[in-house]
Amino acid sequence: MSLWVDKYRPKSLDSIDYHFNISKRLKSLASSGDFPHLLVYGPSGAGKKTRILATLQELYGPGVNRMKIDVRTFKTPSNRKIEFNIVSSPYHIEITPSDLGNNDRIIIQDLLKEIGQTEQIDFQTGKHRFKIVIINEADSLSRDAQAALRRTMEKYSTNIRLILISNSTSNIIPPIKSRTLLIRVPLPTVNEIVGVLSKIAEKEDIRLPSNEDEKSSILAKIAEHSDRNLRKTILSFEALAMTNDSISSACKLVELDWEKVIADLSKQVVKDRSVKNLSQSRSVLYELLSHCIPAKIILKELTFNLLCDPRVTDPMKYDIVDASSLFDERLSLGSKDIFHLEGFLARSMVIMESKK
Amino acid sequence: MSMASFFNQRAPKKASSKDDGDRKARMPWVEKYRPKNLDDVSSQSHAVTVLKKSLHTSNLPHMLFYGPPGTGKTSTILALAKQLYGPELYKTRVLELNASDERGISIVREKVKNFARLTVSNPSKEDLAKYPCPPYKIIILDEADSMTNDAQSALRRTMETYSGVTRFCLICNYITRIIDPLASRCSKFRFKPLDNTDALTRLTYVANEEKVQYEDGVLEKILDISHGDLRKAITFLQSATKLHGVAEVDADGDISIDEQGGNNHESSKITVTSVQEIAGIVSDSTLDEIVTAARTHDFQVMFKLSKKLAAEGWSATQMLDQLHDKLILDDSLTGTQKIHISFALNETDDKLSNGTDEQIQFLNFLSKLSQVL
Numbered sequence: 142m143s144l145w146v147d148k149y150r151p152k153s154l155d156s157i158d159y160h161f162n163i164s165k166r167l168k169s170l171a172s173s174g175d176f177p178h179l180l181v182y183g184p185s186g187a188g189k190k191t192r193i194l195a196t197l198q199e200l201y202g203p204g205v206n207r208m209k210i211d212v213r214t215f216k217t218p219s220n221r222k223i224e225f226n227i228v229s230s231p232y233h234i235e236i237t238p239s240d241l242g243n244n245d246r247i248i249i250q251d252l253l254k255e256i257g258q259t260e261q262i263d264f265q266t267g268k269h270r271f272k273i274v275i276i277n278e279a280d281s282l283s284r285d286a287q288a289a290l291r292r293t294m295e296k297y298s299t300n301i302r303l304i305l306i307s308n309s310t311s312n313i314i315p316p317i318k319s320r321t322l323l324i325r326v327p328l329p330t331v332n333e334i335v336g337v338l339s340k341i342a343e344k345e346d347i348r349l350p351s352n353e354d355e356k357s358s359i360l361a362k363i364a365e366h367s368d369r370n371l372r373k374t375i376l377s378f379e380a381l382a383m384t385n386d387s388i389s390s391a392c393k394l395v396e397l398d399w400e401k402v403i404a405d406l407s408k409q410v411v412k413d414r415s416v417k418n419l420s421q422s423r424s425v426l427y428e429l430l431s432h433c434i435p436a437k438i439i440l441k442e443l444t445f446n447l448l449c450d451p452r453v454t455d456p457m458k459y460d461i462v463d464a465s466s467l468f469d470e471r472l473s474l475g476s477k478d479i480f481h482l483e484g485f486l487a488r489s490m491v492i493m494e495s496k497k
Numbered sequence: 498m499s500m501a502s503f504f505n506q507r508a509p510k511k512a513s514s515k516d517d518g519d520r521k522a523r524m525p526w527v528e529k530y531r532p533k534n535l536d537d538v539s540s541q542s543h544a545v546t547v548l549k550k551s552l553h554t555s556n557l558p559h560m561l562f563y564g565p566p567g568t569g570k571t572s573t574i575l576a577l578a579k580q581l582y583g584p585e586l587y588k589t590r591v592l593e594l595n596a597s598d599e600r601g602i603s604i605v606r607e608k609v610k611n612f613a614r615l616t617v618s619n620p621s622k623e624d625l626a627k628y629p630c631p632p633y634k635i636i637i638l639d640e641a642d643s644m645t646n647d648a649q650s651a652l653r654r655t656m657e658t659y660s661g662v663t664r665f666c667l668i669c670n671y672i673t674r675i676i677d678p679l680a681s682r683c684s685k686f687r688f689k690p691l692d693n694t695d696a697l698t699r700l701t702y703v704a705n706e707e708k709v710q711y712e713d714g715v716l717e718k719i720l721d722i723s724h725g726d727l728r729k730a731i732t733f734l735q736s737a738t739k740l741h742g743v744a745e746v747d748a749d750g751d752i753s754i755d756e757q758g759g760n761n762h763e764s765s766k767i768t769v770t771s772v773q774e775i776a777g778i779v780s781d782s783t784l785d786e787i788v789t790a791a792r793t794h795d796f797q798v799m800f801k802l803s804k805k806l807a808a809e810g811w812s813a814t815q816m817l818d819q820l821h822d823k824l825i826l827d828d829s830l831t832g833t834q835k836i837h838i839s840f841a842l843n844e845t846d847d848k849l850s851n852g853t854d855e856q857i858q859f860l861n862f863l864s865k866l867s868q869v870l
Contacts, residue, residue, distance in 0.1 A: 166740055177525070177736055183810035218601055281852070288643040292595040298525050310777065310812035311849045316566050319729035320527075322736040323777040328808040369808055441854055448800055458796045459864045466861035470848045 145379045146372055149341055154195045157188065158340070159333040163326060167192060171199040176271070178294055180279070180305045180318065183326030186370030189306050192326065197273060201232040215247050223247070233273035239281035246285040249293065257297025271302050279305035280312040287314045294320050334364040334374055341375065348387035359390050366394050399434050400442065407446035411453060414490040419483070426482050436478035440469055440485060447489060457496045464488040526735045527728050530703050532576045538569050539727065540695040544686040548577050555581075555631035559656060559665045561680060563672040564688030567726030570668045571639055573688075578635055583628040586620050595639035605651040609636060613659040634663045641667040642674035649676045656682055690725025693717075700730055709738050711767040718769050722776045736775050737767045779811055779819050787820065791867040799867060803860040813855040817842055817862070834869050841865035 151157045154164045154171075170176055181189045197205045211227045223244055228235040236252070238245035256272055276282070282290075294303060294317075303321070310318060329337070338360045342349055349356045363381065367373035380395045381388060406425050409418060429439055444465040448458055468485040475481060532538045535545050535552075544562070551557045562570040578591050592612045594604075613636060620630040638644070656665050656679070667683060669675055700716050703709075716734075723729035773780070783806075790802045806816070824830065824838050845862040849855065 170739060173739055175739065177732075177739065182812065184808060187810065218603070285643065288640055292639060295525070295528060298528065309810075309814075309855050311814040311855060312852055318777075319567060319723070319726055319732060322732075322775060325777060325810045327810045437854055441857060444857060448796070455796045459868065462857070462861045462864050466845075466848060466853070466858050469853045469857050470851050473852045 144376070145341055145345070146375045149337075149344075149375070150191055151195060152198060154192070154199055157192065157195060158337050159329045160188070160326065163192065163324060164195075166324070167196045168199060171196050176200070176273075176302050178298075178303045178305075178321040179324055180307070180310065180313065180321040181324045181326060182280075182307050182310050184328050184370070185308060186367075186372040186374075187326045187328045188371060189326050193275060193304055193306065197233055200273075205230045205232050207231065213252070215244075215251055217244055217247060225252075227252075233275060235275040235277065237277040238286060239278045243283055243285075245283055246289050249282075249286045249289040253290075253293050253301065254297070257293060257301045260300055271300055273302050273304060275304045275306065277306050280307035280309055282312075284314065287317055291316050291320070328369040329371055331361050331364045331369065334369065334371060335360040337371065338363065338374070338378055341378070342382075345382070347382050350389050355390060359388065359392075362390075363394065399429060399432060402429060403439060403442045404446050407443055407450065410486055410489060411447065411450050411493065414494050419487055419490065422486055423479070423483060426479060426486075430478060436472055436482060437469065439482060440465065440472060443482075443485070453493065454496065457492055460492040460496070461489055464492065525732070526703060526707065527731050530699075530706070530731065532569070532572050534580050535573070535576050538573050538576060539699045540691045541569055541573065541686075541688055544573060544688065547686070548573065551577075552580060552629055555629050557631065557633070557635075557664050559660070559683040560667070561672070561675065561683035561685045562666065562668045562688060563670065563675075563685065565690055565726065566670060567723070567728035567730075568688040568690060569727065570688050574635075574637055574666050574668065578637070581629055581631060581635075582620075583624050583630075586618075586624050586628070586630060589618055590634045591637065592634070593637045593639065601645065602647045602651050605648045605655070609652070610655050612636060613655055613663040615662070617662055632662070635666060636663060637666045637668065639668045640670075642669035642671050646676055649679050653678050653682070691727050692725070693720055696720050696725065696727055696730060699727060700734065703731055704734060707735075707738065709734065709767065710741075711737075712769065715767050715769055715772055718772050722772070722778060733772060733776055734767075737772055740771065740775065741767050777812065777815060779816050783811070784816075784819055784823055787816070787863070788823070788866075788870075791863055792870050794867050794870075796864070799863045800860065803856055803863060806859065807856045813859045814846065814849055816859070817846055817849075830870075837869045838866065841869070 154168050157164050179193075181193060183189055194205070208228055208230045211229060213225050213227055214222050215225060216222055223241060225236075225241065225248060234256070236248060238248045241248065253274065256274065260270065290303070305313070305317075305321065307313065310323070335357050339349075339356070341347075350359065360378075363378055364374050367377055377395055381392060384395070385392050402425060406422055410422065426439070430436065444461065447453055447461055453461070464485060468481045468488070471481045471484070472478060535549055538545050560574070562574065564570060579587060582590050592609070594609070612634070615634070617632050617634060620628075624630055641649075652665070665683070667675065667679065672680065672685070697716060697720060700720065704711065704716065715737075719730050719733050719737075723733065787802065787806075790798050793799075821839075821842050825835055830838070841862055845858050845865075848858050
């Protein structure tokens, strides 16, 4: 049995429940027989990937679902061999070049060129002579890799079409942006999520409160709790349904333990601003890091928790945000996460102490 | 896909004779309307006049083209090379390397040097009659600013030693990233952003060739968005056309519009709003909302707004870019305020380009902005 997220993932553009405008545009692009390079951006859990896969289905028919995973080896200029996973169907391939860190340029240069130089032969429909290449996490592509994309996108445009997926366009260099059609996918609204959840509940025979108002208010609560991230919402909805026989407003939402740890940490920092507390929080931070919570997420959660704390006054908030933005930058430039997280805590304590 | 729609698709193509036309229809317009000769190059009169002389005298220096994207640098050199050699000789006389090719120091030492070293072949009689065919080869190093310093240094001597048989053309966006010894060996051509009249002429030409239907003011809007980047403008035009052309046909469920390849846009006109949407431009009302939130000096309001904007998926750099235009030109702000705003914009942009979290950085900018206002 698969997770609901996968089970109820819409397969075609028509069955996607929200942002009909985007679906319509993608559909008309797909049916025109021609297709520009796309850059699809939006927060995670908004349905970027689902839309892309549905578009491919629209373009090529069910053949795109015959996917397989290949491992290819590439040689770096310094003759080191690297392995790389490729998900492909007869019509498209999907890569995540940022897996390779600084070597992502080689994939772009070698793999894309190789695909670009061979023409697609399709006797059945003869309609689409190009292959689609989906590049995940395009915003973490290195500058070199993006520069390598530039001419490739133009030169081989008869044989390949690129679909770049990213969370934001900030880290995409302007030449790439000017060569692609930008598609923004916002998060679904709470009402839209409620609609999706009720549909799932109906199919899964979940017992929900019979009162319409109560039902939608509880579903809305789940959606709000997961920050309108649809994937997260469905996952937590499923968890809730598994742990409770019937869902009512009395049910406690499943809280992620790491979020709770961070919330506690932030409370502790506001309450007790001392060196002793700082050294205690170090062990908490280490605990979080060793559970593979990315440092950037810890920082973000911490900041937001601090900002929402009623004991923190407005002048403090300005300085805390400033500190957070500074340490956020240091996190991305530096390599030892714990330094910067601790630095941020210490700085926040100083800010709160001085503006008391 | 249902069975019916499967059969609705076009029958397999019959002959390959249609292939060329088909390929052309599928080409991005940027490639399709790349200038074929120097006269077609828009705006860059200075560079074009100098280069045209080389057509007659067949005397060409090493060249360094620099300027912002979409101003015609690559187009100019490709057009020149085509006019110098003609399609046949072009294949053997021109080596084009760009950032998609491996261009480390080893390639400069081997591939570039080997090509530079070759003596020039004799042109055929037909080519000689039609084209100048000067006795040297051209190596085009596109996007040269992404070459490493080592690779650039390796070029230095190569450029001089084989100058008898080879000319180099370096193309880059930022001249500061080209090492001085290389820059001093080339005659430099600056490509300035296209002025609006020239760009408009070209864009109108493309639009007419493709029989695009558009509302008044759309082309001007496209140019406005693209800030003198003609490639961007043409790409926008094509994207808009594609989105609009098929929307109508989509309604009656008929897929047969594909018959003419790219010419399927008789249906509806392109509007200003759709152009804005395609370009990912933040709407004016959203910008107003941001400024209003900053003016309230209420932290919770700003916090909520930053959350909302992140959920909408707007890119922070795009918002900063547009806020910059809006705030710096706002006459109700004092000079000092504008200085502080510029500083905050600069700082946030710098941090964003280091790959930081958008929401935190934008919230920080908002808080800075509200402190200034």
